[in-house]
Amino acid sequence: MLSSPSLHHPPPHRTHHRRSSSSSSSNSSPDHLLPLLHTFNSPFELKQLHTHLLKTSSPLSLLPLPHVAAVCSLSPPATFTYARQIFRRIDCGDSEIVLWNSCLKTFAEGDCPKDVISLFKRLREFDVFPDSFTLSFVLKACLRLSDVRNGRIVHGYVEKLGFGWNLFLQNSIVHLYAECGEMGDARLMFEKMPQRDIVAWNIMMTQLIKRDDVEQAYGLFAEMPERNVRSWTLMIAGFVRCGKPKEAANLFLEMEKAGIKPNEATVVAVLAACADLGDLFLGRRIHEYSNQSSFGSNVRVSNTLIDLYVKCGCLEDARGVFDKMEERTVVSWSAMIAGLAMHGKAEEALKLFTSMTQVGVKPNGVTFIGLLHACSHMGLVDQGRKFFASMTQDYSIVPRIEHYGCMVDLLSRAGLLQEAHEFIKNMPIDPNGVVWGALLGGCKVHKNIVLAEEAIRHLAVLDPLNDGYYVVLSNIYAEAERWEDVARVRKLMRERGVKKTPGWSTITVDGTVHEFVAGDESHPQAVEIFRMWGKLLEKMKEKGYVPKTSVVLLDMEEGEKEKFLYRHSEKLALVFGLMNTESETPIRIMKNLRVCEDCHAAFKLLSAIVGREIVVRDRNRFHCFKDGSCACRDYW
CATH class of the missing domain: 1.25.40 (Serine Threonine Protein Phosphatase 5, Tetratricopeptide repeat)
Structure with missing residues (x-):
């Protein structure tokens, strides 16, 4: 280690030597x-x-x-x-x-x-x-x-x-x-x-954000006597990093009002916020700005644009950005593959992977997550097994917990529940809540109560406050009409302090985000929304629609269950969108939970009745309804 500082050491004494004869020679170098x-x-x-x-x-x-x-x-x-x-x-x-x-x-x-x-x-x-x-x-x-x-x-x-x-x-x-x-x-x-x-100021903000202390970072930001573009960008990116995209987008709007011109890093941060929010209106505006500012050729900007359009349900726009890129990284390919998978385009995702390898781009772990998702959403079990093996054999990629979760999801969705269970027991790393949750989801689809109870025993330890798992188990019991078990799960949730996450859906119209919750009567257009829903319901029933009341976990009369179903947040958002957008405009809805079976069936019928494309992004994936069918092919 260095010695401690001392001022007792004087500056070096300058010693004057008589110059040697060589010093007085010519300065020319032989x-x-x-x-x-x-x-x-x-x-x-x-x-x-x-x-x-x-x-x-x-x-x-x-x-x-x-x-x-x-x-x-x-x-x-x-x-x-x-x-x-x-x-x-x-x-x-x-x-x-x-x-x-x-x-x-x-x-x-x-x-x-x-x-x-x-x-x-x-x-x-x-x-x-x-x-x-x-x-x-x-x-x-x-x-x-x-x-x-x-x-x-x-x-x-x-x-x-x-x-x-x-x-x-x-x-x-x-x-x-x-x-x-x-x-x-x-x-x-x-x-x-x-x-x-x-x-x-920027150094302190950067370090606080690195430690996810966004509140203290914002406190410093608010105190700054002056800010440059880096200061604004740091704070915007910090909000995105800490899961506060709405605050990030609002801060960007403040930055615009302050007259600060965004740079490429700002554009990337704001686009990431728009992607998380599903704010297509602001995202498109930033895209236009990036093109005008010659940022469009920036790989990071293009990659984030792909992510934005994928998450907003605009797959064609995402592909357009991807196809125009002069330079593509493994992130570009992986984002596009994952986007295709999320939208039910498994065949296209696999074709793109082939193109990726043909041009010499080596896949990484994220690429294989996208591929396994593609196989999982379309039931391509054998192809998924091959990809999982190829990771290690061909690319020396050690599977992470996410890859194991994808494999369990693939097997469970396909009904291979026992194989999925054995796969979990033989994993070289400890399974987490996502892995057991994937098995639980498969048990719901294929009505396997025994394995569902096995999964929930592990989930109660690994992720005890996640309400989603208890709700799935309740659904399984409800479909089997085991109401005492439904009541037991609800009691267990109360004892453990687990509260059911309220479902909400948002839709953006003319740049304004409208949010709906189940049974919402507070919206200014609530009366008109319910009246229009009644008219649409009549047309749906003429086409053979039967409410799937089994998704309602409450032991009540069928009529009450139907009324409860009709007030789901995504249905309210859809009707509002139909009332307030042009007839050719696709309806884009964001939902915080998994879309239920009844809403899925209703949206398929409505897409044909109203002649509109309806895109719903739920917690798991995208559902693109058009002409009476969904891109997921009812496999989700």
Whole structure:
């Protein structure tokens, strides 16, 4: 470790030597010396060259001093002293530290940042006085090494040598403490800084966001005397990272009002927020801006646009962005494959994977998640097994828990519940809630109560507060008309403090997001919505619609169950959309829960009756209803 700072070491004494006869010689370099001057790579070769210069009466100043410093910086002490004697003979004076700084800079930016610490320690041992650049290079090395102990010592030198005024050093220290997890010290340093620039504020915000402390980060953001585009982008991206896309989108609108022009990073962050929100209106506006600003060719922007359009149910737009990309990364291919899978286009997803391998792009783990999802949603069991095996055999990708979850989902959906159960028991890693949840979902589809109860026993331990699993088990009991068991599950939920997540659906019309909850009568157009639903219901029943009341988990009269079904949030959002959009416009609905079987059947019929395309994004996937059918082919 470095020695603690002390001011008892005076600046190096400048010794004036009588110049040797070689120094008074002509400064011209003999041709035969030129190759030697820059090719010595050891102290021994340096000494040979030095001797040669003396013998040929060539000036010592011909030596490239930065290279001399580099060769001797970490050599034994005697050689280090020898290099310093050369510097004094040439009378470089106070510029000696400049030579050592060049070494420190190279080490700090190279593969051996530890050498910076070693050289700095030696400089202090030999009383070479550091300057602000010296300390900045050592701080950079400490940051790369996450070496907060030596960083504290350098901080001491900064204070005692009177560099407290140097903003760059102050910011570097704040960055070092924060990056090393010493947020208390970083905050204290930040608060004590005699002056702060935007960089200091941005460093603190970045580190807080990294630790998912978005509230404190926003508190700093609100206090900033001035903000640049990086400040706004950090905060927008921070909200997205912490699962607050609505706040991110609103902050972007504030940024626009403040007259700050977004850069590519801002565009990526806002598009990610729009993707999470399903805000197609703002997303399209950002897409147009990125094209006008020549950001459209940026790979990250294009990748995020693909994700946006996929999550908003605009698969053709996503494919359009993908097809126009001049450069595609594995992220581009994987996003498009996953998008096709989510929309029930399994065959197209598999074809795209073939194209990907043909152009030489190597898939990663995310690619295979998309492929396994494609197989799962379309019941392609054999193909899914091949992909799972290919990951390890052909691409040396170690399956993660997500891949095991996809395989259990694939087998369970296909009715191979016992095989799925055996697969779970033989997993080389412990199954998580998602894995057992996939089995539970298959048990619901194929009405296997025994395995469902086995799954819920594990889920009660792994994810005890997830209401979705209890609701699925209740559904299974309800369909079997085991009402006592339904009541038992409800009681268990109350005892464990598990509350059922209320279902909600949103639809965006003319840039405004409208939210509906089940049984919602608070919307200004509620009366008109219920009246129109009544008319649509008559047409649906003429086409053979029969309400699927088994999805209602309450033991009540059939008439009450039907009324309950008719007030599901996605139905209300759909009717509102039909009332308030042009007849050719697709209806796009976002739902926080899995769409129920009754709504699925109703939407298929309604898509034919009203002649509209209806796209519903639920918790699991997309359902694209058109002309009386769904892209999922009733397999979800």
